[in-house]
Amino acid sequence: MKILVVDDSRVMRQIVVRTLRQAGYGHCDVIEATDGRDGISKVHSEQPDLVLSDWNMPEMSGIDFLSALRASGDDRPFGFVTSEGSEPMRETAARAGAAFLIAKPFTPDTFRDHLDPVLG
Amino acid sequence: MTDLEYGPDSSMLVEIVGDVFTGLFGERYAPPYLAAPAETLEVSASVSVSGGWFGDVVIACSPALALSAAAELFAMAPEEIAEADIRDVVGEFANVIGGNVKSVMPGPSVLSLPSTSLEGIADRPGEVEALRIDMTWQGEPLCVSIWTVSGQTPQEGDPS
Numbered sequence: 001m002k003i004l005v006v007d008d009s010r011v012m013r014q015i016v017v018r019t020l021r022q023a024g025y026g027h028c029d030v031i032e033a034t035d036g037r038d039g040i041s042k043v044h045s046e047q048p049d050l051v052l053s054d055w056n057m058p059e060m061s062g063i064d065f066l067s068a069l070r071a072s073g074d075d076r077p078f079g080f081v082t083s084e085g086s087e088p089m090r091e092t093a094a095r096a097g098a099a100f101l102i103a104k105p106f107t108p109d110t111f112r113d114h115l116d117p118v119l120g
Numbered sequence: 121m122t123d124l125e126y127g128p129d130s131s132m133l134v135e136i137v138g139d140v141f142t143g144l145f146g147e148r149y150a151p152p153y154l155a156a157p158a159e160t161l162e163v164s165a166s167v168s169v170s171g172g173w174f175g176d177v178v179i180a181c182s183p184a185l186a187l188s189a190a191a192e193l194f195a196m197a198p199e200e201i202a203e204a205d206i207r208d209v210v211g212e213f214a215n216v217i218g219g220n221v222k223s224v225m226p227g228p229s230v231l232s233l234p235s236t237s238l239e240g241i242a243d244r245p246g247e248v249e250a251l252r253i254d255m256t257w258q259g260e261p262l263c264v265s266i267w268t269v270s271g272q273t274p275q276e277g278d279p280s
Contacts, residue, residue, distance in 0.1 A: 008233075009212045011193045011205070015144065056215070056231055083219025088228050103223075104216045105143020 001028040001119065004048035006039040006065065007081070008057040012104075016052060016081055023111035025119075036060025040068060048076070050118060052102075055082035055089070063096055070097045077118045081106065124250045124266060126173060127225045133253050136220045137264055140213070141257065145192060149258065157254040158182070158261030165210040165236040167218035171229030175250070175268035177218035179210060180241050185260035186210055207236040217264060241265075 003020065007013045013032050020030060031046050033039040035057040043051065051069075055062040066078050077099050082089070085103025093101045100114040128136065138151035161180035168176050181189075183206075190209040191198045211234035222231050244267050252265040 009208055009215070011190070011208050012212050014194060056219075056233060058233060083216045084223050084231065086223045086227060104219065105140050107143065 001025075002046060002048040002050075003028050003030050004033060004039065004042050004046060004051045004053075005030060006033040006036065006042075006051065006053040006057070006062070008035050008054065012054065019106065019108055019111055023108040023115065025111075025115065036062060036065030036068070039065050043069065043074065043076070050115070051076065051078045052081050053078065055080055055084070055093075063092065066093075066096045066098060079114060079118070124268065127266070128221060128251070130251060130253050132224070133221070133251060133264060133266070134255070136217060137253070137255065137262075140216050140220065144213075144216075145189075152255035152257035152262050155254055155256035155261065157263070160261060161263050162240050163206065163210055163236075163238055164241045165207075165214035165234045166242070167214045167234050168232040169218065169222045169225060169229045170232075172226035173222075173229055173268070175225075175266055176244060176247065177214060177221050178241055178265045178267060179214045179217060179263070180265075181210065181257075181262045182260045183238075185257060185262060188258060188260070189213075203238070206238075210234075211236050221266060 005013050005016050017030050031042055033042045037060040053062040053065055062080055079099050080093050080101040083104045085101055090101050099118050102110055102114055141151045160182040163183055163186040164178060164180035166176050166178040186206045187198050187201055190201045190205045193209055194205055214234045219231055222229055247267040247269055249265050250268045255262045
């Protein structure tokens with residue numbers, strides 16, 4: 001099982017990876033990307049089973065990243081981990097094809113609640 | 121003090137900051153609590169909200185707080201922490217606190233990427249400091265403030 005973590009903040013990528021471990025996904029391979037453009041490249045080269053992406057990033061935002069994947073026919077599970085969890089953002093994410101949106105700050109329990117149904 | 125027409129009051133902002141710190145650092149550290157204003161707030165970061173509401177969310181802290189927070193979050197010794205690491209950490213503080221503040225403001229709005237400074241809080245011409253909380257965390261000062269253009273009315277914006 002391979003998970004791609006996409007965030008322009010190095011410390012946030014580290015926190016997400018640590019939370020994945022605490023949530024019981026320590027057995028998964030975790031790879032990282034620094035923005036949506038890098039994320040597309042890593043999706044192609046690494047073929048992750050799940051993408052966890054920030055929303056607000058330079059170069060290419062998370063929502064543009066997701067839209068580009070879906071437009072290319074890529075329907076792999078994609079979830080947002082972002083600093084805002086308002087209802088309009090959740091609706092925008094769902095319409096674009098996201099499986100879930102986790103708002104920062106988060107806990108290992110939050111990760112389990114959202115990732116378990118997706119990763120089985 | 122609050123001159124905000126919408127959004128959080130000081131107690132809600134304290135709660136947001138506490139939740140963010142607990143989320144980032146876990147339960148091993150008590151969350152920040154209210155304290156007297158301090159002058160050693162050289163490290164700062166801000167994000168701007170524009171759309172349904174226009175304003176800035178600013179976090180400022182002492183260099184010692186920024187260094188210890190970065191060392192803790194990167195799991196590195198303080199002497200291994202680079203300036204870029206400190207900017208990354210305080211920028212993420214502003215991003216997460218700003219995103220939570222944006223959630224309770226009129227929307228839809230767009231949240232900017234964080235900008236950081238090691239020389240204190242930048243001047244904000246045309247804006248007023250509508251809400252400010254001075255806190256302490258691990259014995260070091262921390263300040264969170266919300267700046268806005270007074271008298272604005274909600275406008276339509278693009279969701280982000």
